[in-house]
Structure formats: C-alpha cells, structure tokens
Amino acid sequence: MRNESLKMMIVAALFAAIIAVAAQLMINIPPVPFTLMTIAVMLTATILGKKYGSLAVTVYVLMGLVGIPVFAGMKGGFGIILGPTGGYLVAIIPAALFIGWYLEKFKHTKVQAIIANMIAVLIILIIGTVWLKVVADLPWNGAFKGGLLPFILPDLAKAIVAALLGVIIRNRLVSAKLI
Numbered sequence: 001m002r003n004e005s006l007k008m009m010i011v012a013a014l015f016a017a018i019i020a021v022a023a024q025l026m027i028n029i030p031p032v033p034f035t036l037m038t039i040a041v042m043l044t045a046t047i048l049g050k051k052y053g054s055l056a057v058t059v060y061v062l063m064g065l066v067g068i069p070v071f072a073g074m075k076g077g078f079g080i081i082l083g084p085t086g087g088y089l090v091a092i093i094p095a096a097l098f099i100g101w102y103l104e105k106f107k108h109t110k111v112q113a114i115i116a117n118m119i120a121v122l123i124i125l126i127i128g129t130v131w132l133k134v135v136a137d138l139p140w141n142g143a144f145k146g147g148l149l150p151f152i153l154p155d156l157a158k159a160i161v162a163a164l165l166g167v168i169i170r171n172r173l174v175s176a177k178l179i
C-alpha cells in the first residue's frame with residue numbers, strides 16, 4: 001500500500017472517531033435525539049472529499065453496527081440500525097458521498113460547500129424521516145413532527161457552519177500537505 005493511501009486511511013479513522021465523539025453531544029428528545037453527529041459528518045465529507053470522507057463515515061456506521069457504542073447515547077449494535085433512528089445512520093453514507101462528489105465537481109468554495117451540505121442535510125432528514133415512519137409505524141404527520149420539523153432549521157445551520165469551517169480546515173490541511 002502506498003504511504004499516501006495509508007496516511008489517508010489513518011486520517012479517515014481519526015475522523016470516524018471524531019464523529020463518534022460528536023454523536024455523544026446530544027439532547028434526548030424522543031423519538032429522535034438532537035446530536036452533533038451530523039455536523040461532524042458534514043465536516044468530514046467537506047474536508048476529506050468523496051473517497052476518504054465516505055470511508056470515514058462508513059467506518060463510523062460499521063463500528064456501531066458491530067456493537068461499539070458510537071451511536072447517540074453510547075448505543076451500538078444492529079438493532080439500532082433496524083430501529084427508528086436507523087435511517088439517519090444509513091443516510092449519512094450517501095450524504096457524505098454526495099458532498100464529496102459535489103465539491104469535486106463544482107470546486108471547494110464556501111458557497112458550493114454550503115449548497116452541498118444543505119442538500120446533504122435534506123438527504124439525511126428525508127431518508128431518516130421515511131425510515132422513522134415505517135419502523136415506528138407512525139402516521140406521516142407524527143413522523144414529520146418527531147423526525148423532521150425539530151431538526152430542519154438547526155441542521156441547516158449546522159450545514160452552514162460545517163461548510164465554512166470545513167473549507168477553511170481543508171485548505172489549511174492541503175497547504176500543510178497533511179491531506
């Protein structure tokens with residue numbers, strides 16, 4: 001394995017750990033917790049790009065899947081993925097892929113990063129809410145009230161913060177040849 005890919009895999013593992021920590025910064029508002037996991041996912045994808053950003057997010061989900069308590073509230077295991085909040089956890093992988101793909105196509109400017117991160121938030125919230133509706137057997141308005149409405153504005157704000165910070169951090173890491 002080339003040194004460069006080994007270095008990027010280590011960086012991706014570090015970011016997976018950062019996502020795990022951010023997921024614990026949460027407020028329990030059943031049925032779905034408010035958590036900083038999403039901002040960490042968006043930062044990761046904005047900084048690392050499509051390949052290593054989505055790798056870091058996938059490693060995070062896989063760690064939880066095998067039972068490491070990295071999901072919100074220090075939970076882990078396959079049951080969480082199959083449960084009411086599993087859709088958000090599955091959705092962060094395509095969301096990270098989307099951010100990386102979009103920024104590779106349209107360049108890493110702050111405006112493009114805000115657009116990419118806002119679309120990613122919608123991907124996470126739409127998949128998560130549909131999953132919540134089906135798994136928790138809620139009516140559509142119950143799923144919207146519990147799974148989408150409380151998060152839409154805070155998560156769009158997180159998208160803006162992640163985009164602005166992500167572009168700055170990425171530029172610094174690229175200049176320092178760290179990524």
Ligand SMILES: O=C(O)CCCC[C@@H]1SC[C@@H]2NC(=O)N[C@@H]21
Nearest residue numbers: 033034035038071072085088151
């Ligand atoms: O069980 C988990 O670890 C997943 C929690 C998912 C929380 C979702 S992600 C999108 C939305 N924004 C939040 O702050 N919370 C929900």
